[in-house]
Amino acid sequence: xxxxxGCGSAMEDSAAFCTKCGTKFNNNSAENTxxxxxxxxxxxxxxSGTACNPNNxxxxxxxxxxxTNQAYNQAPNYQNGPVYVADxxxxxxxxxxxxxxxxxxxxxxxYLLGTMGIIIALLGAHSSPYAAFHVRQxxxxxxxxxxxxxxxxxxxWTLIVPLAALLAILVLFVVKxxxxxxxxxxxxxxxxxxxxxxxxx
Numbered sequence: 001x002x003x004x005x006g007c008g009s010a011m012e013d014s015a016a017f018c019t020k021c022g023t024k025f026n027n028n029s030a031e032n033t034x035x036x037x038x039x040x041x042x043x044x045x046x047x048s049g050t051a052c053n054p055n056n057x058x059x060x061x062x063x064x065x066x067x068t069n070q071a072y073n074q075a076p077n078y079q080n081g082p083v084y085v086a087d088x089x090x091x092x093x094x095x096x097x098x099x100x101x102x103x104x105x106x107x108x109x110x111y112l113l114g115t116m117g118i119i120i121a122l123l124g125a126h127s128s129p130y131a132a133f134h135v136r137q138x139x140x141x142x143x144x145x146x147x148x149x150x151x152x153x154x155x156x157w158t159l160i161v162p163l164a165a166l167l168a169i170l171v172l173f174v175v176k177x178x179x180x181x182x183x184x185x186x187x188x189x190x191x192x193x194x195x196x197x198x199x200x201x
Contacts, residue, residue, distance in 0.1 A: 089190040095130045100186045103128040107183050110138035111176045118142075133188050137179065140191070140200045141172060 002011045006023035017024045092100075106125045109117035111134070118138050125131035148165045155161040175191050182189050194200065 087189070089195055091133060091188045091190070092186070095133070095188055097186075099128055099130045100188075103131040104183055104186065106131050107134040108180055110134050111141075111180050111183075114138070115142065130188060134179075134183065137191055137194070140194045140197075141176065143200060144172065144194065144197075145169075 002013055002015060002025055003009070004011060004018040004021060004023055004025075006018060007021040009018055009020050011018060011025070015025060103125045106121050106128070107130060110121050110131075111117065113120070118135055121131050121135050148168055152162055152165045171193065175193055179189075179191050
């Protein structure tokens with residue numbers, strides 16, 4: 001396609017002159033026309049934001065890699081597995097495996113026999129830190145029982161207090177069973193519910 005230098009009309013490549021203004025064509029004008037078209041096309045591509053520079057792609061990839069690396073560095077690291085929060089009421093790690101194994105049965109008695117079990121534990125395993133821990137927990141049950149007995153004696157006429165005390169005794173019995181099975185596993189945990197009373201700590 002030729003562009004007439006006189007009027008700017010488009011003509012066929014084989015045309016020798018412009019049919020509109022009569023300007024004659026020569027080879028030099030065709031080459032100039034081709035150069036003009038290439039220059040215009042290059043300028044258009046640059047104005048439209050086309051990636052003519054190969055460095056633009058490298059810059060974009062580098063920026064994307066930087067964002068990816070930042071996101072990876074900020075993400076939590078789970079290579080070592082999930083993180084578990086220690087139970088503040090579990091004191092098992094404070095005692096040796098031998099102490100737990102040797103005094104496990106005696107520790108069970110403090111919950112099964114009540115006051116008698118506490119006396120047996122104090123006489124039979126007075127030097128065992130593991131047994132002493134469970135003796136302290138059993139004494140907390142004894143304190144709660146005594147307090148409930150005193151309240152019930154003074155407020156027995158309300159009927160509500162004796163029923164509440166009976167329900168509390170049943171709940172504490174279930175808690176003792178939980179403590180018993182905890183000892184079977186070789187654990188040393190503060191009893192549920194009882195540990196919520198701050199004055200017993």
